[in-house]
Amino acid sequence: MTAYPEGAPCWVDAMFTDLEGAKTFYGEVLGWTFGESESEYGNYTQAYSDGKAVAAVVPPMPGADAHSAWCLYFASPDAAATAEKIRSAGGELEMEPMKVGEFGTMALAKEPAGALFGVWQGGQHAGFEKVGEPGAYAWAEVFGRDPGATDAFLRTVFPYTVQKIDAPGMDYTVFNLGGQPALGRMTMGEDFPPQVPAYVSVYFAVADCDAAVKRAVELGGTLQFGPMGSPFGRFAAITDPQGANFSVIDVSTTEGEMPPMVDA
Incomplete structure (x- = not known):
């Protein structure tokens, strides 16, 4: 690769x-x-x-x-x-x-x-050998309380172009590479307890979001959010039995129209 x-x-x-x-x-x-x-x-x-x-x-x-x-x-x-x-x-x-x-x-x-x-x-290991398919990495979002600092940092360190979702009351930034979305940034609001630090949320693709959530809970995982439909796929946030947070998303099952984007 x-x-x-x-x-x-x-x-x-x-x-x-x-x-x-x-x-x-x-x-x-x-x-x-x-x-x-x-x-x-x-x-x-x-x-x-x-x-x-x-x-x-x-x-x-x-x-x-x-x-x-x-x-x-x-x-x-x-x-x-x-x-x-x-x-x-x-x-x-x-x-x-x-x-x-x-x-x-x-x-x-x-x-x-x-x-x-x-x-x-x-070097010998370039990285993922598969992305965007069931069982593989699909997406990631940076969650933090200082969105201006995070956005400025990321576009300084990496060669991103930047867009924002143009929707009332939503502060979501998308970082693009070669015209394709590479990373999202979400602001942590009041619904996040103050002791929760900034973090990167990793999404793994699955063939069936609801089935993946059911199996995760059966195995001792904790459902934090969802499953929920979106224009990007049906997704849910989970904490595994050892405390690691991750999300699953079925990108083949979408709901609603894609939100408008504006250059930032």
């Missing part, structure tokens, strides 16, 4: 204390199978959908008190240069660029509102 363009979401992974439990949950809900754990890289374990790499799970580092959460990585042709852009734009480097064998180079950072994300400079 060729490298992803700069700024494109290209990979997701998450830490789980109970790695086998996570494999069982996501295997049942999203149909994933799993490869061998890479002991050289902290038992990093890739997930596959139809034999194509779509995500990874990993146990926490020894002694780490890590909260389970999905981390979205953005593609970069030069992780070191992107790290400098992040600093200059008001972000914070959580982990400096680090070479991961021949697979690529990674970094971890926070945007000004506090949402954690990753940077990936692909």
